[in-house]
Amino acid sequence: MNRSIFLLLVTSMLVALSSCQTAKKKEQSRPNILYIMSDDHGYQAISAYDKRYINTPNIDRIANEGIIFTNSFVSNSICGPSRAVLLTGKHSNMNGYKVNSGAFDGSQQTFPKLLQKAGYQTAMIGKWHLKSDPTGFDYWNILPGQGAYYNPDFIEMGKKTRHEGYAPFVTTYIALDWLENKRDKSKPFCMLLHHKAVHRTWEPDTSTFAEFTGKQFPVPDNYFDDYATREAAAAQKMSIRKPDMDIAYDLKMEYDGTKSRFKWFRTHTGRMNAEQKARWDAHYKQVQKEFMEKGLKGKEYELWKYQRYMQDYLACVRSLDESIGEVLDYLDKHGLADNTIVIYTSDQGFYMGEHGWFDKRFMYEQSMRTPLVMRYPGHIKPGSRCNKLVQNIDYAPTFLDLAGVKIPDDIQGISLTPLWEEKDPKWRDALYYHYYEFPNEHMVKRHYGIRTKRYKLIHFYYDIDEWEFFDLEKDPEEMVNEYDDPAYADVVKDLKERLEKLQVQYQDTDRSTY
Numbered sequence: 001m002n003r004s005i006f007l008l009l010v011t012s013m014l015v016a017l018s019s020c021q022t023a024k025k026k027e028q029s030r031p032n033i034l035y036i037m038s039d040d041h042g043y044q045a046i047s048a049y050d051k052r053y054i055n056t057p058n059i060d061r062i063a064n065e066g067i068i069f070t071n072s073f074v075s076n077s078i079c080g081p082s083r084a085v086l087l088t089g090k091h092s093n094m095n096g097y098k099v100n101s102g103a104f105d106g107s108q109q110t111f112p113k114l115l116q117k118a119g120y121q122t123a124m125i126g127k128w129h130l131k132s133d134p135t136g137f138d139y140w141n142i143l144p145g146q147g148a149y150y151n152p153d154f155i156e157m158g159k160k161t162r163h164e165g166y167a168p169f170v171t172t173y174i175a176l177d178w179l180e181n182k183r184d185k186s187k188p189f190c191m192l193l194h195h196k197a198v199h200r201t202w203e204p205d206t207s208t209f210a211e212f213t214g215k216q217f218p219v220p221d222n223y224f225d226d227y228a229t230r231e232a233a234a235a236q237k238m239s240i241r242k243p244d245m246d247i248a249y250d251l252k253m254e255y256d257g258t259k260s261r262f263k264w265f266r267t268h269t270g271r272m273n274a275e276q277k278a279r280w281d282a283h284y285k286q287v288q289k290e291f292m293e294k295g296l297k298g299k300e301y302e303l304w305k306y307q308r309y310m311q312d313y314l315a316c317v318r319s320l321d322e323s324i325g326e327v328l329d330y331l332d333k334h335g336l337a338d339n340t341i342v343i344y345t346s347d348q349g350f351y352m353g354e355h356g357w358f359d360k361r362f363m364y365e366q367s368m369r370t371p372l373v374m375r376y377p378g379h380i381k382p383g384s385r386c387n388k389l390v391q392n393i394d395y396a397p398t399f400l401d402l403a404g405v406k407i408p409d410d411i412q413g414i415s416l417t418p419l420w421e422e423k424d425p426k427w428r429d430a431l432y433y434h435y436y437e438f439p440n441e442h443m444v445k446r447h448y449g450i451r452t453k454r455y456k457l458i459h460f461y462y463d464i465d466e467w468e469f470f471d472l473e474k475d476p477e478e479m480v481n482e483y484d485d486p487a488y489a490d491v492v493k494d495l496k497e498r499l500e501k502l503q504v505q506y507q508d509t510d511r512s513t514y
């Protein structure tokens with residue numbers, strides 16, 4: 001062999017070796033994705049967003065060590081449809097899951113399937129709520145339907161098992177067990193950890209009673225909203241003040257430990273073990289005794305209901321936040337924190353008494369907004385804040401982008417990565433929203449609309465034809481519908497045109513299916 005051929009061979013061997021090492025390094029550096037999503041957790045009940053009600057040190061830790069999105073929204077504020085949007089990166093009209101009934105078509109393209117194809121280990125743990133079995137996951141262990149707070153059943157790849165304990169901690173235990181014992185550790189993972197908490201009927205862990213019993217919270221200024229100028233808002237059935245929030249079903253009164261007006265409630269307290277039940281009964285019997293002694297009427301009674309609701313809701317948030325702390329500790333202890341992207345969000349926002357309400361559905365601020373915080377050490381600078389308009393259609397493309405997987409053209413969201421990688425990225429200036437579930441529970445009328453940084457235009461339709469317009473700078477609580485104010489005529493006209501463009505862009509123009 002002459003010298004030049006020898007050198008050529010050595011060089012090509014070195015190049016091959018080097019590219020092999022690069023491939024190996026690339027595999028090791030592909031980030032894990034840990035997506036934690038709760039149910040009905042309003043941003044008002046996270047101290048990184050709002051310090052009035054509760055301190056949530058663990059969720060705040062994700063925000064402090066990463067980025068907080070202060071203008072994060074959903075496209076259809078209801079449980080199942082929001083989950084379908086997450087999986088597909090598409091609005092409800094495109095993924096086919098518009099309302100909480102029927103079953104999600106699991107044969108369609110989802111981001112876990114694409115990650116799985118790209119070599120990720122994928123897992124889905126906790127609340128699924130899409131009726132059809134999960135697809136695109138190497139491992140799944142889900143709550144049936146809404147699931148139970150106490151000693152919940154889980155379905156592990158088709159096999160049902162009862163787990164002793166409180167739902168957020170049981171769900172976390174199952175997730176950590178998969179990370180520790182069940183996954184293929186040679187591959188990066190993507191895990192969806194979906195909590196049942198803090199969904200109605202807000203059944204707190206008995207360990208939280210001491211902190212929240214009798215605690216009083218600031219009442220929103222518009223708790224006694226009269227809904228003047230807003231016809232659809234007046235027609236809803238989701239008022240804390242009215243029997244929509246039930247004294248027994250929601251607030252656990254009229255309950256003597258064995259009887260309740262609600263079979264559902266009996267079923268749930270019936271799941272408790274003797275110790276849980278004894279603590280539960282002791283607590284609620286005392287709360288009920290004090291309530292009966294007060295004999296409240298009128299506004300006093302309506303304000304008592306607000307406090308009773310908040311005490312149980314926030315107690316559930318307490319356990320949820322603690323369970324997230326357990327996950328963060330696990331990542332730290334097992335050397336996974338640096339290469340794992342952690343996301344925390346909720347399937348939508350929730351009312352904490354604003355407009356007198358609980359629940360969600362409306363395009364108004366508290367339910368269209370959803371919390372979103374992310375941590376990615378070495379990539380997202382700690383303490384980052386982003387006020388750009390982001391939406392849950394963006395999650396799927398973001399995760400694909402972070403994993404180095406091509407984002408399919410039919411995905412409607414946009415990867416969020418430029419928001420921390422670039423100084424001032426070009427970004428969307430409006431969001432589209434569409435809610436379909438009427439007539440149904442809480443009677444929130446069908447509506448669609450557009451939200452920009454400053455304005456919101458909503459069209460309620462089906463059994464009503466009402467437009468609402470709000471200048472959020474002037475009226476952040478959305479109390480006065482100024483659709484007919486001539487001073488805003490040009491703004492409204494412009495928003496209508498932009499709304500129509502968004503409907504074309506998102507292919508949501510077929511009114512016959514409404």
Ligand code: CA
Nearest residue numbers: 039040079347
């Ligand atoms: Ca929900």
